[in-house]
Amino acid sequence: MEAFLSLIHNNIDIIYFVILSVFVGIEVIGNVPTVLHTPLMSGANAIHGVVIVGAIYVMLHLHEDNLAGLILGFFAVLLGTLNVVGGFVVTDRMLEMFKKKK
Amino acid sequence: MKAPILEISYLIASVSFVIGLKRMSNAKTARNGNLLAAAGMTIAILATIILHEGPVPPLIYGLIGLALLLGSVLGWFTARKVAMTKMPELVSLFNGMGGACAALISLIEYPHISPGAGILISVLAGLMIGTVSFSGSMIAFAKLNGTLGKAIRLPFYNIINSLMLVAMLVLCGLMLWDAEFNNMINLYILLGMSVVYGILFVIPIGGADMPVVISLLNSFTGLAAAFGGFLYGNKAMLTGGILVGSAGTLLTIVMCKAMNRPLSNVIFGAFGGGSGSGSSDGSEKGSIKDISVGDLAVLMNYSKKVIIVPGYGLAVAQAQHVIHEIEELLESRGVEVKYAIHPVAGRMPGHMNVLLAESNVDYGKLAEMEEVNPEFASTNVVLVVGANDVVNPAARNDTSSPIYGMPILDVDHAEHVIVNKRSMNAGYAGIDNALFYDPKTSMLFGDAKKVLTELATELKSL
Known part of the structure; x- marks a missing residue:
C-alpha cells in the first residue's frame, strides 16, 4: 500500500497530465462527421508513431558492443519510421481526394 | 543550452x-x-x-x-x-509497426532499468500492449487482405481468451511484486503470451467488424507509446500516445454506435461465424429475378429519381469512375441521382466517401443514412452495387439474425431495387439476405465494373 501511495505521490504531475490529456483527446475529435472516420483513424495512427522518439532515445544510449540491443533498436527505429511516414502519407492521400472538390 | x-x-x-x-x-x-x-x-x-x-x-x-x-x-x-481499396489493411499494417516499435523499446530497456515500480510497470505495460497491438494488427491485416478467411473460433474461445489475459496480468503482477520472478525468462514468457493473446483476440472477430478492431488496436498502440513517454519522462510521447489512446477509444465507440452494437458485442459476440442462425430457412426463400443491362438502362432512363448504394463490391471492382459516369449520364437526362452512404459501407467508415471523392463525385450528392432513408419511398430505382449486409432487412425485422438491430438503408421502400453482385454468395456477415428474394428486387449479376460499363454504353445509345 505504501509503495502504491508513494508511486502516486512521486508521479502526481504526470497523473494530472494524463487525465487532462485524456479529456483533450475526447474533446478534440467530438462531433467528427462519419465521412472523416477513416482519415481520422489513419491520422491518429500516424501520431502514435511518436514512439519512434523513444526508439531513437534508446539507440542513442546504447553501448556500441551491445549487439542484440543494436539490432533490436535498429528495427524499432525502422518500424517506428514506417508507422510515422506511412501513416501521414496515407492520411494525406485520403484527404487529398476530399480537397479536390471544394 | x-x-x-x-x-x-x-x-x-x-x-x-x-x-x-x-x-x-x-x-x-x-x-x-x-x-x-x-x-x-x-x-x-x-x-x-x-x-x-x-x-x-x-x-x-x-x-x-x-x-x-x-x-x-x-x-x-x-x-x-497501394490501391485506394487497400487503405484499411494499410492502416492496420502501420499500426502494427508502431506497436512492435513500442514492444522492442521495452525489450531493450528491460535489462538496463533501475529498480522502481513505476519504471517496471511502464516497461512491462509497453511490452504487453505493444505486442498485442502488433500481433492483433497483423491478423486484422491478413483478414482484410483475404489471406485469412472467415472468423476462426476455438471452442470456448471467450473463456480461453479471458484466462490468457488473466494469466498475463498475474505474471506481470508477480514480476512487479517479487524480485525473484523479475527475470529475462519471465519477460520472454510474457512476450510470447502477448503475441498469442493478440492473435486470439482478433481471430474470432468477423471481417465486418474489422474497422472497429483496428480502431481499438490503434488506441492500444497509443497507450503503449504513452507508457514509453512515462518511462523516459518524454512529454511529446505522452501527449501523442494519450491523445490517440483516448481519441481512438472514442472513435471506436462512435463506430460501434453507427452499427448499433455495443463494443462488448463486437469483441465477445457472434458475427460472421456461420453459426447457422439468421433466416436461412430454405423453404421461405422464394425466387430470384434477373434483369438485363438493356432493360435496366431503359428503366433508369425514364426514372425521376435514382439512388445508388455503393458497397465493398464497388471498391473491389474499382467501379467508382464508371458509376460516376452513369450518374452524369442520368443527370443529363434530368434524372435526380444521389448516393446513399451507410456509415459502415465498405470495410471502414468513410471508405465509400473516399473512393467516390477519388472519382470526382460531388460532395453534395453523398447522402448519409439518416437523411436519405425517408427518401427511398419516393425513389423509382435503387441501384445497390456490391453492398449486402447494410441493406439486409433482417436487421430490421428478424430478431434471430446476428445483425438484428443494426441500422440499415431502407432500400426496400423504393419502387424498384436492382442489386448488382458477382454471385449469390453471402455478404461479409455470412448471412442470407431476404432483399434478394423480394418481388421488387431484380438481380444484375456480374463484376461491377464490367456490368456498369455496359450499362453506361446502353444509356448513351438511348
Missing part, C-alpha cells in the same frame, strides 16, 4: 498533435491538420537526434540514419502505391 531547446521542441510537437487532430475532424481543415501534425513529428524526431547531449559512437548514428532512411522510403512508397 541544448536541453531547454529539446523541451521546447517537444512542446511544439505536442501542441501540433492536439491542433492537428482537432483540424482533422473537420472536412475543410483536415488535410492541413494532418500536415501540421506531421511537421510537429518531424521536429520531435530531429530534435531528439540533434539536441542529444553526450558522446554517441558514429556506428549508432549511422544505424539510426539508415533505419530512418529505409523506413521513410519504404513507408512513403507503400503509402503512395
Whole structure:
C-alpha cells in the first residue's frame, strides 16, 4: 500500500497530465462527421508513431558492443519510421481526394 | 543550452498533435491538420537526434540514419502505391509497426532499468500492449487482405481468451511484486503470451467488424507509446500516445454506435461465424429475378429519381469512375441521382466517401443514412452495387439474425431495387439476405465494373 501511495505521490504531475490529456483527446475529435472516420483513424495512427522518439532515445544510449540491443533498436527505429511516414502519407492521400472538390 | 531547446521542441510537437487532430475532424481543415501534425513529428524526431547531449559512437548514428532512411522510403512508397481499396489493411499494417516499435523499446530497456515500480510497470505495460497491438494488427491485416478467411473460433474461445489475459496480468503482477520472478525468462514468457493473446483476440472477430478492431488496436498502440513517454519522462510521447489512446477509444465507440452494437458485442459476440442462425430457412426463400443491362438502362432512363448504394463490391471492382459516369449520364437526362452512404459501407467508415471523392463525385450528392432513408419511398430505382449486409432487412425485422438491430438503408421502400453482385454468395456477415428474394428486387449479376460499363454504353445509345 505504501509503495502504491508513494508511486502516486512521486508521479502526481504526470497523473494530472494524463487525465487532462485524456479529456483533450475526447474533446478534440467530438462531433467528427462519419465521412472523416477513416482519415481520422489513419491520422491518429500516424501520431502514435511518436514512439519512434523513444526508439531513437534508446539507440542513442546504447553501448556500441551491445549487439542484440543494436539490432533490436535498429528495427524499432525502422518500424517506428514506417508507422510515422506511412501513416501521414496515407492520411494525406485520403484527404487529398476530399480537397479536390471544394 | 541544448536541453531547454529539446523541451521546447517537444512542446511544439505536442501542441501540433492536439491542433492537428482537432483540424482533422473537420472536412475543410483536415488535410492541413494532418500536415501540421506531421511537421510537429518531424521536429520531435530531429530534435531528439540533434539536441542529444553526450558522446554517441558514429556506428549508432549511422544505424539510426539508415533505419530512418529505409523506413521513410519504404513507408512513403507503400503509402503512395497501394490501391485506394487497400487503405484499411494499410492502416492496420502501420499500426502494427508502431506497436512492435513500442514492444522492442521495452525489450531493450528491460535489462538496463533501475529498480522502481513505476519504471517496471511502464516497461512491462509497453511490452504487453505493444505486442498485442502488433500481433492483433497483423491478423486484422491478413483478414482484410483475404489471406485469412472467415472468423476462426476455438471452442470456448471467450473463456480461453479471458484466462490468457488473466494469466498475463498475474505474471506481470508477480514480476512487479517479487524480485525473484523479475527475470529475462519471465519477460520472454510474457512476450510470447502477448503475441498469442493478440492473435486470439482478433481471430474470432468477423471481417465486418474489422474497422472497429483496428480502431481499438490503434488506441492500444497509443497507450503503449504513452507508457514509453512515462518511462523516459518524454512529454511529446505522452501527449501523442494519450491523445490517440483516448481519441481512438472514442472513435471506436462512435463506430460501434453507427452499427448499433455495443463494443462488448463486437469483441465477445457472434458475427460472421456461420453459426447457422439468421433466416436461412430454405423453404421461405422464394425466387430470384434477373434483369438485363438493356432493360435496366431503359428503366433508369425514364426514372425521376435514382439512388445508388455503393458497397465493398464497388471498391473491389474499382467501379467508382464508371458509376460516376452513369450518374452524369442520368443527370443529363434530368434524372435526380444521389448516393446513399451507410456509415459502415465498405470495410471502414468513410471508405465509400473516399473512393467516390477519388472519382470526382460531388460532395453534395453523398447522402448519409439518416437523411436519405425517408427518401427511398419516393425513389423509382435503387441501384445497390456490391453492398449486402447494410441493406439486409433482417436487421430490421428478424430478431434471430446476428445483425438484428443494426441500422440499415431502407432500400426496400423504393419502387424498384436492382442489386448488382458477382454471385449469390453471402455478404461479409455470412448471412442470407431476404432483399434478394423480394418481388421488387431484380438481380444484375456480374463484376461491377464490367456490368456498369455496359450499362453506361446502353444509356448513351438511348
